[in-house]
Amino acid sequence: MAKDSGCVPPEKLPPFYRALKKFASAKKQMWSTPGHSGGAALDYSAIGRDIKKFFGPNIWAADISSSAAEMGSILEHEGPAQAAERDAAEIYGADTTFFVLNGTSTANKVVFFTTVAPGDVVLVGRNCHKSIMHAIIMNEAIPIYLRPLGNRYGLIGPVPQSEFRKEAIRAKINESRLIKAKKARKVRLTVLTNSTYDGFLYNADKISAAMADLTHFMHFDEAWFPYGAFHPFYEKRYAMSPFRRRRGLHMPPVFATQSTHKLLFAFSQGSMLHFRQGTGRKTLDMQGLVEAHQMHASTSPFYPMFATLDASAGIMKQNGYRLIDNAIEEAVYFRSYMQRKSARLARRGDWWFKVLQPDVKTRTKSPEQWALKPAQNWHGFDMGADDDILLDPLKVTLLTPGIGGDGKTALFGIPAGVLGKFLRSRGIVPEKTGFYSILFLFAPGTEIRKTDNLIRALSEFKKLYDINAPLFKVFPDLENFYKEYYPPHAGLRDLCEQMHLFQLRHDIVDAASRLHSELPQQAIAPHKAYYGLAEGKSEYVRLDAAPGRISVFMILPYPPGIPLIMPGERFPDARSGMMKFLKMSELFDFIFPGFETEFHGIKKKWEDRRPVYYINVLRRTKRQV
Numbered sequence: 001m002a003k004d005s006g007c008v009p010p011e012k013l014p015p016f017y018r019a020l021k022k023f024a025s026a027k028k029q030m031w032s033t034p035g036h037s038g039g040a041a042l043d044y045s046a047i048g049r050d051i052k053k054f055f056g057p058n059i060w061a062a063d064i065s066s067s068a069a070e071m072g073s074i075l076e077h078e079g080p081a082q083a084a085e086r087d088a089a090e091i092y093g094a095d096t097t098f099f100v101l102n103g104t105s106t107a108n109k110v111v112f113f114t115t116v117a118p119g120d121v122v123l124v125g126r127n128c129h130k131s132i133m134h135a136i137i138m139n140e141a142i143p144i145y146l147r148p149l150g151n152r153y154g155l156i157g158p159v160p161q162s163e164f165r166k167e168a169i170r171a172k173i174n175e176s177r178l179i180k181a182k183k184a185r186k187v188r189l190t191v192l193t194n195s196t197y198d199g200f201l202y203n204a205d206k207i208s209a210a211m212a213d214l215t216h217f218m219h220f221d222e223a224w225f226p227y228g229a230f231h232p233f234y235e236k237r238y239a240m241s242p243f244r245r246r247r248g249l250h251m252p253p254v255f256a257t258q259s260t261h262k263l264l265f266a267f268s269q270g271s272m273l274h275f276r277q278g279t280g281r282k283t284l285d286m287q288g289l290v291e292a293h294q295m296h297a298s299t300s301p302f303y304p305m306f307a308t309l310d311a312s313a314g315i316m317k318q319n320g321y322r323l324i325d326n327a328i329e330e331a332v333y334f335r336s337y338m339q340r341k342s343a344r345l346a347r348r349g350d351w352w353f354k355v356l357q358p359d360v361k362t363r364t365k366s367p368e369q370w371a372l373k374p375a376q377n378w379h380g381f382d383m384g385a386d387d388d389i390l391l392d393p394l395k396v397t398l399l400t401p402g403i404g405g406d407g408k409t410a411l412f413g414i415p416a417g418v419l420g421k422f423l424r425s426r427g428i429v430p431e432k433t434g435f436y437s438i439l440f441l442f443a444p445g446t447e448i449r450k451t452d453n454l455i456r457a458l459s460e461f462k463k464l465y466d467i468n469a470p471l472f473k474v475f476p477d478l479e480n481f482y483k484e485y486y487p488p489h490a491g492l493r494d495l496c497e498q499m500h501l502f503q504l505r506h507d508i509v510d511a512a513s514r515l516h517s518e519l520p521q522q523a524i525a526p527h528k529a530y531y532g533l534a535e536g537k538s539e540y541v542r543l544d545a546a547p548g549r550i551s552v553f554m555i556l557p558y559p560p561g562i563p564l565i566m567p568g569e570r571f572p573d574a575r576s577g578m579m580k581f582l583k584m585s586e587l588f589d590f591i592f593p594g595f596e597t598e599f600h601g602i603k604k605k606w607e608d609r610r611p612v613y614y615i616n617v618l619r620r621t622k623r624q625v
């Protein structure tokens with residue numbers, strides 16, 4: 001794709017960015033915060049001059065206090081800020097759009113604090129990001145969960161259609177130990193992640209329509225999917241899709257939150273919250289949204305970040321289709337290159353990485369081809385006939401050898417963590433690594449050079465693996481930090497074999513596939529368990545002692561940042577997917593230092609020269625047996 005070299009006359013720039021540019025170039029004398037005074041205060045120190053130069057003068061000139069009247073008010077949605085948000089709403093198909101400057105993590109909390117009161121029942125996909133789960137705790141909501149599908153690669157799939165049925169939801173409410181007066185209970189807010197981390201997209205239109213009578217409000221966390229509105233490939237797949245109106249369907253009020261910074265052009269943390277009123281009588285008092293937004297916003301907004309959100313909307317309005325179309329093209333090129341190479345090498349009995357995708361025959365961008373059909377084996381999910389899920393071609397999951405088509409661990413395997421570490425050492429940062437899968441995101445601006453670079457690095461890894469290159473040459477940091485843990489003459493292939501054997505012995509395929517579909521039993525409400533810490537009612541125990549005890553924290557591997565257990569839930573027994581996985585990870589950290597999984601919610605201690613996981617649980621009271 002050709003780079004753009006044109007100029008834009010000021011009147012064509014998006015409104016907030018235009019106003020900020022004008023304000024910053026006027027070089028006013030500010031007798032207000034911030035203390036760097038438009039960068040002037042940095043000239044009096046060496047470090048100050050250095051950082052001013054590094055970022056360039058404009059970022060300082062544009063970082064202004066909210067007392068600048070010409071700029072309107074970000075928190076009150078007035079002036080240029082309001083104009084920017086109104087434009088964005090139109091561009092994205094929302095009734096109302098608010099820019100959120102603390103990421104979708106905060107935008108999700110705003111949605112909860114707008115719609116949910118303590119004790120309200122919320123229906124939440126168990127594959128939701130931790131920020132949704134935090135919102136449940138903060139808001140003192142009572143969660144019931146929609147169970148996602150799992151597969152042999154340990155990917156966390158979409159929630160199947162069967163979970164959205166009225167009877168299924170009713171049964172969950174009836175079974176919940178946390179819900180009293182069950183008959184009267186209706187779901188206040190339903191939350192789904194669209195797309196999932198690995199790129200599985202719902203038919204948002206269909207689900208919203210089906211949920212209209214079952215929930216007051218619908219919320220799609222589209223942190224990974226801020227571009228659905230700009231390409232026909234994604235028709236009906238995103239929350240703000242215009243289709244519902246035309247068909248005259250009954251729709252609940254719908255929210256969507258998007259991390260504009262994750263795949264588009266805002267500074268990190270730049271996020272958008274979109275809202276559309278439903279077709280029924282249940283409407284939202286918009287002042288409630290304004291209040292909840294303010295409650296979660298800093299009173300010192302970062303104007304340059306707001307401007308990048310405004311600019312992102314402007315860019316997508318003008319060039320969105322072309323940018324997304326090119327990104328899909330590039331992703332499909334990479335995918336088909338990888339598949340052809342895989343087939344070619346397989347004929348010689350040699351290995352190469354596989355791509356998680358259906359058999360896409362042509363290069364056309366027809367969504368049909370990317371559907372997850374029940375009869376197909378490639379995705380490994382147990383799909384139902386009425387499921388309507390697409391794989392987003394932009395989210396590319398590569399599979400390393402290790403798991404056969406039958407879902408059993410193969411004798412030959414290359415754990416993806418080793419490949420991930422290798423790529424990072426070559427300056428290539430994948431989004432996420434699983435046991436035998438590794439995720440790459442194709443975003444606008446991904447061009448052939450970047451793709452070719454990735455292909456080259458993958459080939460280099462294969463070469464080093466095949467010759468069993470000395471481990472410490474491939475990973476110098478292992479020699480520097482963990483010399484005594486690895487044999488001095490070990491090679492890359494030796495390490496992969498050891499690690500694969502370890503995972504095979506611990507039956508990782510079985511544990512991983514059950515990890516998010518077996519839900520632990522809820523004992524008390526999440527917020528009550530969480531307060532256990534402040535109330536001095538909790539203690540740390542070793543992993544082995546956890547089964548049967550009630551968790552105080554959320555425990556999650558990061559990435560993907562999706563909880564294994566929530567506060568208030570009871571640790572399941574040692575045969576459960578979760579306990580097997582945690583136990584295996586604890587031992588893995590000891591045997592393969594330098595390849596540890598990052599966990600949130602677990603305290604790692606060193607005892608007898610080995611890492612031990614400690615878990616915070618509620619103390620046993622007399623009433624509990």
Ligand SMILES: *Cc1c(COP(=O)(O)O)cnc(C)c1O
Binds near residue numbers: 102103
């Ligand atoms: C990353 C992510 C978030 C949080 O977004 P930030 O913009 O990083 O705060 C929320 N939900 C999902 C599904 C995410 O992947």
